[in-house]
Amino acid sequence: MKKEILEKVLELKNSGLSIGEIADELNISTDTARYLVLNAEKLLEKSEPIDLDIYVDWRNIGSSGERLRYLSLIMADIIKSRNIDFDIVIGISNSGIPLATLIASELKKEFGVYITKKDENKGSLSKNFSPATYKKAIIIDDIVTSGKTLTECIKKLKEVCSPKLIVVLIDKSGLNEIEGIPLVPLIRVSGIKVEK
DSSP: OOHHHHHHHHHHHHTTOOHHHHHHHHTOOHHHHHHHHHHHHHHHHOOSOBOOOOOOOOHHHHTOHHHHHHHHHHHHHHHHHTTOOOSEEEEETTTHHHHHHHHHHHHTOEEEEEEOOTTTTOOEEOTTSOOOTTOEEEEEEEEESSSHHHHHHHHHHHTTSEEEEEEEEEEOSOOSEETTEEEEEEEEOOOOOBOO
């Protein structure tokens, strides 16, 4: 495990962030964040590799509107290639929102937001954007780790609309579908061992 990540976990924990907020900040699963919060100090003392999760730092993309636009064009092209009839693009908070905004604009579709609450596992559709009621939806997120957030989102969406496809930047889960909805990543990664 990289020393910098463990130190960052301790810094975030000491600044008062919740486990869910730490998971979001580091783009790791809630389970991994919980494990690291509980064990970071012990892990800093160890020298052997451990299997946990893959940390994804995509700030070089996320810090540039132009780079986000290029990625969203690729994601929009993937959606077009599927020939799916849909009405709305739903972005998952937080990091799926900028991508979904640009994709909705490119495809000239309505835009909605699903707000996650990782610490409570009870998210909701934002009332500030287009409602999803009775619509066919494409779901956009940045990273899938365990699929829990997307499972929660899809269950909520199925109460009001018809989810058709999930498109993500990076898939760490290895899943091809979640709750019966196809999952298409730009990049799929597998577990690795990381050294201190």
